[in-house]
Amino acid sequence: xxxxxxxxxxxxxxxxxxxxxxxxxxxxxxxxxxxxxxxxxxxxxxxxxxxxxxxxxxxxxxxxxxxxxxxxxxxxxxxxxxxxxxxxxxxxxxxxxxxxxxxxxxxxxxxxxxxxxxxxxxxxxxxxxxxxxxxxxxxxxxxxxxxxxxxxxxxxxxxxxxxxxxxxxxxxxxxxxxxxxxxxxxxxxxxxxxxxxxxxxxxxxxxxxxxxxxxxxxxxxxxxxxxxxxxxxxxx
Amino acid sequence: xxxxxxxxxxxxxxxxxxxxxxxxxxxxxxxxxxxxxxxxxxxxxxxxxxxxxxxxxxxxxxxxxxxxxxxxxxxxxxxxxxxxxxxxxxxxxxxxxxxxxxxxxxxxxxxxxxxxxxxxxxxxxxxxxxxxxxxxxxxxxxxxxxxxxxxxxxxxxxxxxxxxxxxxxxxxxxxxxxxxxxxxxxxxxxxxxxxxxxxxxxxxxxxxxxxxxxxxxxxxxxxxxxxxxxxxxxxx
DNA sequence: TCGCATTTTTCAGTCGACAAGATAAATACA
DNA sequence: TGTATTTATCTTGTCGACTGAAAAATGCGA
Numbered sequence: 001x002x003x004x005x006x007x008x009x010x011x012x013x014x015x016x017x018x019x020x021x022x023x024x025x026x027x028x029x030x031x032x033x034x035x036x037x038x039x040x041x042x043x044x045x046x047x048x049x050x051x052x053x054x055x056x057x058x059x060x061x062x063x064x065x066x067x068x069x070x071x072x073x074x075x076x077x078x079x080x081x082x083x084x085x086x087x088x089x090x091x092x093x094x095x096x097x098x099x100x101x102x103x104x105x106x107x108x109x110x111x112x113x114x115x116x117x118x119x120x121x122x123x124x125x126x127x128x129x130x131x132x133x134x135x136x137x138x139x140x141x142x143x144x145x146x147x148x149x150x151x152x153x154x155x156x157x158x159x160x161x162x163x164x165x166x167x168x169x170x171x172x173x174x175x176x177x178x179x180x181x182x183x184x185x186x187x188x189x190x191x192x193x194x195x196x197x198x199x200x201x202x203x204x205x206x207x208x209x210x211x212x213x214x215x216x217x218x219x220x221x222x223x224x225x226x227x228x229x230x231x232x233x234x235x236x
Numbered sequence: 237x238x239x240x241x242x243x244x245x246x247x248x249x250x251x252x253x254x255x256x257x258x259x260x261x262x263x264x265x266x267x268x269x270x271x272x273x274x275x276x277x278x279x280x281x282x283x284x285x286x287x288x289x290x291x292x293x294x295x296x297x298x299x300x301x302x303x304x305x306x307x308x309x310x311x312x313x314x315x316x317x318x319x320x321x322x323x324x325x326x327x328x329x330x331x332x333x334x335x336x337x338x339x340x341x342x343x344x345x346x347x348x349x350x351x352x353x354x355x356x357x358x359x360x361x362x363x364x365x366x367x368x369x370x371x372x373x374x375x376x377x378x379x380x381x382x383x384x385x386x387x388x389x390x391x392x393x394x395x396x397x398x399x400x401x402x403x404x405x406x407x408x409x410x411x412x413x414x415x416x417x418x419x420x421x422x423x424x425x426x427x428x429x430x431x432x433x434x435x436x437x438x439x440x441x442x443x444x445x446x447x448x449x450x451x452x453x454x455x456x457x458x459x460x461x462x463x464x465x466x467x468x469x470x471x472x
Numbered sequence: 473t474c475g476c477a478t479t480t481t482t483c484a485g486t487c488g489a490c491a492a493g494a495t496a497a498a499t500a501c502a
Numbered sequence: 503t504g505t506a507t508t509t510a511t512c513t514t515g516t517c518g519a520c521t522g523a524a525a526a527a528t529g530c531g532a
Contacts, residue, residue: 067303095393157331
């Protein structure tokens with residue numbers, strides 16, 4: 001039997017219509033955290049029992065995950081957690097870099113007064129994670145920081161792709177993540193600050209350049225992790 | 237009662253597992269062709285009867301369309317065909333332009349021998365549509381042409397977003413499309429040829445520039461359609 | 473011991489039914 | 503006659519069961 005660890009799962013009753021979102025969110029999280037590693041078999045009956053609900057809402061959640069590309073279904077056979085395409089990681093990096101740039105550009109162009117506050121709040125959270133040397137928190141707060149910037153850019157198409165990429169990045173990082181205190185480059189905090197300043201000054205070109213450099217940094221770090229990492233030892 | 241026009245729908249039996257894809261494809265097509273205009277109510281029971289199958293596969297198809305953003309569901313109430321966000325069309329144009337550029341760039345960089353053949357085949361189809369002054373065919377063959385280029389670029393993230401944008405474009409064009417022979421700028425054919433040449437020569441920068449200009453052309457034409465079009469008279 | 477055909481088992485795809493929200497209709501009341 | 507409240511209807515969300523297709527298990531002959 002596979003992992004399929006914990007946990008509670010409300011023994012009580014759920015509100016009508018909430019069931020799907022409930023299992024979707026949980027499964028999605030478990031996939032991105034590699035609690036369900038790529039290739040894991042996903043059994044509908046098992047999930048139905050685990051969440052103590054019928055197969056129907058489970059199925060709907062799986063269809064959504066399919067749409068996100070997080071699971072793959074073999075026709076008439078089991079559905080599995082999608083594999084990470086390690087051979088084509090460069091396409092991922094390329095798209096990630098472009099989205100970093102484009103969203104930051106647009107934020108510099110279109111941000112409104114209250115956007116800055118939210119962005120700075122995310123940056124504070126990120127700084128706290130760096131200070132605490134909590135790499136996992138870094139990943140997630142970094143995501144929120146850049147997602148907030150993307151929101152300020154107000155292009156739903158870019159936002160959608162960017163979020164997808166950031167999530168896939170989370171999965172990749174997890175994969176190559178061995179120890180807690182790998183290397184935590186604190187210059188990220190400064191780079192974030194510089195990006196914020198450029199956005200605030202509405203300096204589109206500078207924002208672009210900074211985001212580009214920042215993206216290169218991050219991509220490089222991930223590539224280092226991949227190259228040097230003891231890999232596949234998923235701690236925690 | 238709403239439109240929900242034609243048609244046959246296989247009276248015979250379907251193969252197991254094909255049901256969902258079947259209704260998904262048809263509904264998707266009808267939405268993009270505005271046979272189901274934005275805001276249309278989508279009734280599961282009605283569809284179930286129309287396709288003579290249970291509500292379950294219908295439902296799954298709708299969930300997929302939801303993932304594509306083509307339909308919207310009001311909780312516990314009906315699902316409707318998603319509206320076109322006319323107020324933010326500029327975000328659409330912006331993303332479309334970028335994807336035109338990026339995919340063409342990558343095609344120039346990464347295309348392989350047999351890619352050119354496929355691309356040229358699509359271009360031939362496009363030229364035929366132009367010659368026939370069939371604007372609807374132009375839209376669809378133009379889509380296939382650029383989709384083929386995107387495939388040659390081999391970045392699944394860009395391909396995904398680009399296809400989504402091209403489909404949304406089809407819907408928008410349909411919306412503002414009044415007469416068959418609006419204006420059919422034949423220079424598109426030449427522009428396509430130039431793009432092909434640049435890709436073949438692996439001249440990335442030239443391919444980028446040409447794609448950029450081409451995108452601007454197309455965007456401009458759509459904007460003209462919107463501005464001058466008698467609008468909302470959806471013929472055919 | 474191995475390869476192939478056959479049976480068994482498992483699980484995805486589909487179905488019909490029921491129950492809970494929500495809306496529209498009907499009724500009561502001021 | 504207009505507004506509030508109850509009732510009826512309609513539709514979605516969920517359920518349990520059935521069916522069939524593919525994989526695993528079994529049997530058999532070389």
